[in-house]
Amino acid sequence: xxxxxxxxxxxxxxxxxxxxxxxxxxxxxxxxxxxxxxxxxxxxxxxxxxxxxxxxxxxxxxxxxxxxxxxxxxxxxxxxxxxxxxxxxxxxxxxxxxxxxxxxxxxxxxxxx
Amino acid sequence: xxxxxxxxxxxxxxxxxxxxxxxxxxxxxxxxxxxxxxxxxxxxxxxxxxxxxxxxxxxxxxxxxxxxxxxxxxxxxxxxxxxxxxxxxxxxxxxxxxxxxxxxxxxxxxxxxxxxxxxxxxxxxxxxxxxxxxxxxxxxxxxxxxxxxxxxxxxxxxxxxxx
Numbered sequence: 001x002x003x004x005x006x007x008x009x010x011x012x013x014x015x016x017x018x019x020x021x022x023x024x025x026x027x028x029x030x031x032x033x034x035x036x037x038x039x040x041x042x043x044x045x046x047x048x049x050x051x052x053x054x055x056x057x058x059x060x061x062x063x064x065x066x067x068x069x070x071x072x073x074x075x076x077x078x079x080x081x082x083x084x085x086x087x088x089x090x091x092x093x094x095x096x097x098x099x100x101x102x103x104x105x106x107x108x109x110x111x112x113x
Numbered sequence: 114x115x116x117x118x119x120x121x122x123x124x125x126x127x128x129x130x131x132x133x134x135x136x137x138x139x140x141x142x143x144x145x146x147x148x149x150x151x152x153x154x155x156x157x158x159x160x161x162x163x164x165x166x167x168x169x170x171x172x173x174x175x176x177x178x179x180x181x182x183x184x185x186x187x188x189x190x191x192x193x194x195x196x197x198x199x200x201x202x203x204x205x206x207x208x209x210x211x212x213x214x215x216x217x218x219x220x221x222x223x224x225x226x227x228x229x230x231x232x233x234x235x236x237x238x239x240x241x242x243x244x245x246x247x248x249x250x251x252x253x254x255x256x257x258x259x260x261x262x263x264x265x266x267x268x269x270x271x272x273x274x275x276x
Binding site: 098099 | 128130132133134135136140141144145148151152153154158236238240243
């Protein structure tokens with residue numbers, strides 16, 4: 001399994017971390033704002049955010065004296081990779097089936113012995 | 114690889130694939146829509162409990178797109194949104210990231226059949242509105258956790274990407 005996929009799984013495999021991540025769905029928030037919603041200490045939230053950042057699910061930026069965390073829009077990359085692999089396989093099989101069918105149709109009708 | 118990325122239309126929320134087939138558009142259309150069961154990787158890409166034996170697209174707008182199991186059961190994948198024979202097909206793809214039918218999750222798959230050269234067809238496929246998966250990112254676990262086919266698919270993709 002790809003190392004990146006492993007990291008995403010590990011990051012979202014923890015229930016509290018998923019809740020931290022959920023808190024960011026409606027926009028960027030500070031550590032304090034996230035902590036209020038999940039009933040977890042600020043240091044613990046910071047630790048979870050670090051893991052989410054490592055998995056490229058979350059990005060952070062400074063706004064004045066505050067540091068804000070947000071969902072990384074590129075987090076969809078893993079899904080895209082998966083779908084890309086899927087359609088690659090399906091379309092290759094489709095091409096083979098279509099060309100096989102066309103070759104069959106071109107053959108003159110043969111009588112079986 | 115037999116497919117390639119088109120050069121225009123980069124959009125983070127959609128995925129595009131192109132494949133060139135050495136048959137006329139009418140034949141490509143027919144194999145894609147009427148004989149999907151002959152080429153769709155049914156062993157791994159299905160949602161029902163039964164062994165899937167066919168993939169069916171009902172040939173009209175509003176038609177069902179579904180798999181049929183060897184016990185006669187059917188499982189919906191989506192609906193026909195646009196039906197323009199030999200030219201353009203749009204299907205809704207209502208399958209979640211953990212490969213379950215979810216009618217509230219509507220992504221779209223558009224397939225265009227474009228005549229190219231003598232008796233050739235360029236088939237362009239776009240899977241769009243992928244951002245709608247964003248609200249269900251937890252389900253991504255399912256992508257990587259599931260059995261056999263999915264892991265294998267990911268590995269083969271990774272292998273191809275690394276080559």
